[in-house]
Amino acid sequence: MKSRHKNFIDTAGTGSGQTKTFNVSTAAAFVIAGAGLAVAKHGNRAVTSKTGSADVLEKLGVKVSAAPEVEQICLNGAGICFMFAPKFHPSLRRVGDIRRNLGVRTSLNLLGPLSNPAKAPKQIIGVWHKSLVEPMAEALALLGAERAWVFHGGDGEK
Template structure:
C-alpha cells in the first residue's frame, strides 16, 4: 500500500498492515504527509480500540529509526512510568521515582504533561525546576551525581514533535491518545528496565506482546481498580516482558493496609505537589504512602536492588520513614539550579 492508500484505509475505518503503517510513519517523519491528513490519522487511531499491529508499527518505527541512547551512567538505571488512562490519581510514579532513587536504584524517568489526569509528570517536574535537560551530557551527569534524572520532552523522536505540531491547535491529550499510550515503550534512553503501569488488562496484554517482540526490558504492572500503577489496595497484576504468564499480587499479602481510592485522588498542581512533598517527608496518609512504596519497590526489584517485590516494598517503606526521599528531591533541585547557573555564566 502507498501512504495515500494507507491513510484512506485508516480514515475509512479499515486496518492497514503493520508494514504499511511502518511506511506511513516514515513518510510522516520525512514531512511528506499533509497536516490535515495527519490530524485525521491521529484521530482515527485514538478513537478506535487499540490495535496491536498499529501500536507495534509505531513503536517499531521509532526504536529502529531512533534507537535508545545508552548513556554511560544508565546501564543499571530503571524507568518508572504509566500509560495514562483509567482512574485519575495524584502523581504516583513521579513520587515513587524519588523514593526508589533514595533507596538505592538509579532512576531515569520518562513522562509527559497530563493525559488522563489534570497534572502530569512533566507539569510537576517543571514546577519543581527539574524539567530542563539541555543535553544527554546533562542527563548523564545528573544521573551519575544524584542517582536520578528525567528524560526531557524534546529528547523524544522527532516524529513525535511533528505529530504534536500537526495537531495544533487541538489538544494533543485528546487527539494524540494513541501516541501518549505508547510513550513508555519509546523512551529515548536505553536502561536496565522500565516499570510500566497500564490502566486496563486489554492494554496490559497488548503492551506485553509488543515489549516481548521488540525486546523492550519491561516490567508491566496493573491494578484491578483500573489504575496504571500498583495500588496498596485491591489486587495487582505484573508481568516481565520475557515471561508468558502474569502474576497476581494481593496488596494485603505484603502487609499493606486497606484504604480507599479517595486517599489517592489528585487535584491541581499545588495540591499534587503538596501531597507528593508530604509523602516524601514521611508525612503522607497511609494509603498514598504504601502505594508509592509499592511502586518504588517494583523499581528496586526491576533494578536488582531487591530480590523480589516484597523486599523492594519494605526497603521503600523504611526509606520513607526517615524522610530520605525528600532529601533526594532537594539534591536533584540543587543540581539543576547549579547547572542552570553554569549555563547562564557561559551564555
C-alpha cells in the same frame, strides 16, 4: 545515554484512566532511586491525566528541558534524571497539539512509554486499563527489555 550504572530503570506511564489520579510513575521514580537503583525517567506534560511527569517535576523546580549532557550527569551523579519526551521523539512532537486538542488517549499514549530513550535494561510502565498489561509486557519483551513490570491501578478503570 551512557550510564555508569550497569542496572538502571526507565519508569513511564500511559496516562491515567477516568479517575485522573496523580502521576504515579514520577513518584515511583523517586522511591526507586531512593532505594538505590538508578532511574532514567522519561515523560511528558499531561494530556489525559491530571498531571504529567513534566508538570510535576517543574513544580518541584526541575528544569525539564535540560540538555542530554545534563541528564547524563544527573543519572551518573545523583542516580536519577528526567528526559522530556518531546526532545527524544521529534516525529511525535508534531502530533502533540492534535493529541491535546482531542483530549483522549490514543496509540501515542502507548508508544511513548515503550520508547525507552535511555535504553535502560529494566522498565516499569503503568497503563490505564488491565487489558493493556499483557500486550505491553509482550511488546517490551519483543523490544529487548531485560526485565519489565507493567501494572495498572484498579480504580483507573471505567
